[in-house]
Amino acid sequence: MIAEAGLAALWLGAALCMLQLIAATLAVRGEAQLAGIVRPVAVAQAALTMLAFSLLIWLFVEVDLSVALVFENDHSEKPFLYRFAATWGNHEGSMLMWVAILGVAGAAVALLERKLEERTLLATLGGQAVIGLGFYAFLLFASNPFARLYPAPPEGRGLNPLLQDPGLAFHPPTLYLGYVGLSVAFSFAIGALVTRDVGPAFARAMRPWVLGAWIFLTLGITAGSYWAYYELGWGGWWFWDPVENASLMPWLAATALLHSVTVLATRDGLRAWTLMLAVIAFSMSMVGTFLVRSGILTSVHAFAVDPRRGMFLLVLLFLYIGGALALFGARVGTVREGTRFDPVSREAGLVANNLLLSAVLGIVLVGTLYPLILEAATGTKLSVGPPYFDAAAGPLALILVAVMAAGPLLRWRRDNLAPLAKRLAPAAGLALIVLIAVKFVAPSIHILSLLGLALAAGLALASVAPLWQRNLRRTPLFVWGMVLAHLGVAVSLAGMACDSSFTVEKLVAARVGETVTVGPYSVTFDAIDPTFGANWQALQATLLVRRGGGDMLTLSPQARTYWAPPTETSETAIHTALDGQLYTVLGKQAPDGRWQLRLWWKPFVTLIWAGGALIAIGGTLALIGRLWRARRRPQEVWL
Amino acid sequence: MKPKTQRLTLALLAVVAIIAAALLALSALKDQAAYFYTPSDAAKAHLQPGAAVRLGGMVEKGSLTHLPDGVTITFAVVDNAATVPVRFKGIVPALFREGSGVVADGRFDANGQFVAETILAKHDERYMPPEVAGAMHKSESLKK
Numbered sequence: 001m002i003a004e005a006g007l008a009a010l011w012l013g014a015a016l017c018m019l020q021l022i023a024a025t026l027a028v029r030g031e032a033q034l035a036g037i038v039r040p041v042a043v044a045q046a047a048l049t050m051l052a053f054s055l056l057i058w059l060f061v062e063v064d065l066s067v068a069l070v071f072e073n074d075h076s077e078k079p080f081l082y083r084f085a086a087t088w089g090n091h092e093g094s095m096l097m098w099v100a101i102l103g104v105a106g107a108a109v110a111l112l113e114r115k116l117e118e119r120t121l122l123a124t125l126g127g128q129a130v131i132g133l134g135f136y137a138f139l140l141f142a143s144n145p146f147a148r149l150y151p152a153p154p155e156g157r158g159l160n161p162l163l164q165d166p167g168l169a170f171h172p173p174t175l176y177l178g179y180v181g182l183s184v185a186f187s188f189a190i191g192a193l194v195t196r197d198v199g200p201a202f203a204r205a206m207r208p209w210v211l212g213a214w215i216f217l218t219l220g221i222t223a224g225s226y227w228a229y230y231e232l233g234w235g236g237w238w239f240w241d242p243v244e245n246a247s248l249m250p251w252l253a254a255t256a257l258l259h260s261v262t263v264l265a266t267r268d269g270l271r272a273w274t275l276m277l278a279v280i281a282f283s284m285s286m287v288g289t290f291l292v293r294s295g296i297l298t299s300v301h302a303f304a305v306d307p308r309r310g311m312f313l314l315v316l317l318f319l320y321i322g323g324a325l326a327l328f329g330a331r332v333g334t335v336r337e338g339t340r341f342d343p344v345s346r347e348a349g350l351v352a353n354n355l356l357l358s359a360v361l362g363i364v365l366v367g368t369l370y371p372l373i374l375e376a377a378t379g380t381k382l383s384v385g386p387p388y389f390d391a392a393a394g395p396l397a398l399i400l401v402a403v404m405a406a407g408p409l410l411r412w413r414r415d416n417l418a419p420l421a422k423r424l425a426p427a428a429g430l431a432l433i434v435l436i437a438v439k440f441v442a443p444s445i446h447i448l449s450l451l452g453l454a455l456a457a458g459l460a461l462a463s464v465a466p467l468w469q470r471n472l473r474r475t476p477l478f479v480w481g482m483v484l485a486h487l488g489v490a491v492s493l494a495g496m497a498c499d500s501s502f503t504v505e506k507l508v509a510a511r512v513g514e515t516v517t518v519g520p521y522s523v524t525f526d527a528i529d530p531t532f533g534a535n536w537q538a539l540q541a542t543l544l545v546r547r548g549g550g551d552m553l554t555l556s557p558q559a560r561t562y563w564a565p566p567t568e569t570s571e572t573a574i575h576t577a578l579d580g581q582l583y584t585v586l587g588k589q590a591p592d593g594r595w596q597l598r599l600w601w602k603p604f605v606t607l608i609w610a611g612g613a614l615i616a617i618g619g620t621l622a623l624i625g626r627l628w629r630a631r632r633r634p635q636e637v638w639l
Numbered sequence: 640m641k642p643k644t645q646r647l648t649l650a651l652l653a654v655v656a657i658i659a660a661a662l663l664a665l666s667a668l669k670d671q672a673a674y675f676y677t678p679s680d681a682a683k684a685h686l687q688p689g690a691a692v693r694l695g696g697m698v699e700k701g702s703l704t705h706l707p708d709g710v711t712i713t714f715a716v717v718d719n720a721a722t723v724p725v726r727f728k729g730i731v732p733a734l735f736r737e738g739s740g741v742v743a744d745g746r747f748d749a750n751g752q753f754v755a756e757t758i759l760a761k762h763d764e765r766y767m768p769p770e771v772a773g774a775m776h777k778s779e780s781l782k783k
Binding site for chain 2: 233234343351355356358359360362363366367370371380381382383384385387388391392395396507508509559567568569570585587588590591592594596598
């Protein structure tokens with residue numbers, strides 16, 4: 001009964017979504033009596049999707065094997081956390097989560113948005129309903145999560161062991177909140193294009209929504225990167241895998257949007273461009289969903305290999321992106337000219353930021369889609385990997401960092417180069433010192449890493465410069481947010497450069513009792529023993545690790561075998577020190593009885609994710625600061 | 640600057656940025672993209688040593704040997720029509736085994752041996768990389 005109730009809730013939700021669209025459309029066209037029902041309908045629709053999603057979670061936790069999806073992906077021997085999180089560790093469940101978050105995002109706009117002009121808000125909720133309808137249709141016609149199986153099998157097939165990790169409980173929901181949260185920005189843009197109401201008030205209303213989605217996206221990407229790093233056992237934290245790019249592209253667009261919306265809010269500039277970016281950002285989310293969920297890529301993320309689903313998503317993609325661009329093309333001419341600004345000004349710096357972010361986005365998009373399009377068109381198979389992305393996106397990213405250092409030190413409207421140079425001098429000096437020092441210590445360092453380290457140091461100093469000679473107690477929270485977020489980029493960049501240039505790797509075949517040194521650590525291969533867990537057995541190496549004369553630590557990397565489904569994985573063992581991580585992997589046994597061990601000393605690698613967290617914290621402070629200010633000074637809304 | 644001039648300047652800048660990014664992307668694509676070859680494709684293609692290549696096929700039964708250092712292996716990738724000798728230093732994926740599908744990223748050395756930098760194998764019992772599935776299918780039909 002629970003599965004049927006879930007399906008019924010979905011159908012009802014789809015019907016309400018249709019009602020939301022019709023009512024919103026008529027209300028925008030002047031049927032004022034309908035305006036009152038749009039908000040309640042949006043909230044009811046969200047409640048129904050959440051109900052359906054909760055029921056699916058219930059089915060997974062209870063391991064109801066009469067539901068096909070539960071049979072395919074669940075197993076009664078799994079711990080509670082993985083039965084719970086397995087709900088979205090598969091195609092249908094993750095699409096239901098997508099729709100549920102979409103519904104909740106719409107309801108949040110309906111309940112919380114008080115600043116937006118009423119007609120634009122109604123049009124926004126209409127836009128949200130249009131997106132919702134397409135994805136309801138995808139769920140109900142091509143990805144029904146509640147399909148029954150008769151007769152019910154005695155046991156489920158289990159979850160892909162690579163996904164059996166606490167990361168599964170955190171990374172997908174966070175990323176989806178970001179992906180789908182961007183739908184709000186998209187719908188805002190649609191709403192503004194419908195009512196031709198674009199200006200600072202609109203931008204101030206849109207900004208918290210963009211910021212919120214961007215924070216979740218940042219957290220989701222950071223968590224995903226760390227998960228891949230420790231789970232895959234390859235020692236890398238970013239592989240330029242199409243699935244990773246699928247999450248990076250919306251982030252790049254959202255980052256650009258976040259900055260352009262500030263220009264619109266503060267100086268009433270970049271009107272059309274901001275709307276365009278809002279359309280692009282969510283379009284990238286949908287492109288990402290298509291890449292990951294259509295089955296055209298094979299990875300741990302791609303659950304479905306059903307061409308009909310791919311076509312369905314592709315059609316949705318073209319309809320939404322094409323429709324939004326058509327609306328943009330038809331209406332953009334009527335959007336009034338924004339305020340102009342000087343070539344040396346904060347606005348100009350933000351334009352440079354936007355251009356560079358867009359260029360990086362384009363490069364990632366080309367590298368991700370080119371192999372797919374080429375194969376579809378000519379049958380030629382090719383893979384585009386890290387060498388392409390590093391060579392093409394790396395230099396632009398470094399220029400972006402340089403612009404980032406200068407941006408916050410520029411004045412709005414009009415500034416001059418000479419005082420800017422004076423304000424930038426300490427940061428530039430520091431960057432130069434670091435450049436020379438690093439080149440001196442490590443003469444063979446790769447140019448991108450060298451520039452990365454130097455620019456990271458310069459950016460770190462330039463990021464905190466806006467606090468200089470300011471009363472820190474009276475500095476607004478959103479300024480703190482910007483400072484922290486920019487500092488986070490510097491921290492993350494420093495981590496990336498350190499990891500790529502100073503990592504020490506040892507790949508050895510060792511007998512029990514042998515000692516290997518890697519970086520500052522000596523690692524003694526003490527023992528290898530069998531061990532087991534709830535649904536796996538493993539071989540576990542005991543490594544005694546010591547740094548100089550310090551304490552002895554034990555690391556236990558494992559080679560695991562799961563039996564449902566039968567899979568072998570390697571579990572890394574990582575020791576985190578203040579200045580880096582020791583990363584150990586147990587490999588295979590060589591024919592002569594020795595065991596392969598792969599050891600890495602990765603100096604300052606943790607800065608990569610610490611920087612990501614800092615960026616998200618900065619975003620959160622900015623969000624709180626903006627909302628706080630809007631509350632205290634409601635009249636600002638009408639400026 | 641008049642608003643119109645400013646808009647024009649911005650548009651020009653954007654076009655320049657797009658063109659620069661496109662040029663950067665195309666030149667990097669030309670140098671860095673790795674084409675996918677099956678052993679029989681590779682035999683026909685006369686590949687330059689050092690060019691990035693993605694090789695896919697099946698690990699030939701009985702071809703896997705371990706070198707004395709304990710971390711390097713050699714094996715042959717076949718598609719029932721041609722054979723490529725491969726060398727790999729590292730830890731192979733869990734489900735890498737003789738008679739199973741494999742995709743290797745790497746380069747040919749001057750002696751015609753393929754030096755693999757990374758090896759991808761089946762994730763689990765249910766999953767096979769599409770390239771491998773395609774290559775297997777193709778060589779099956781060649782055999783008939």
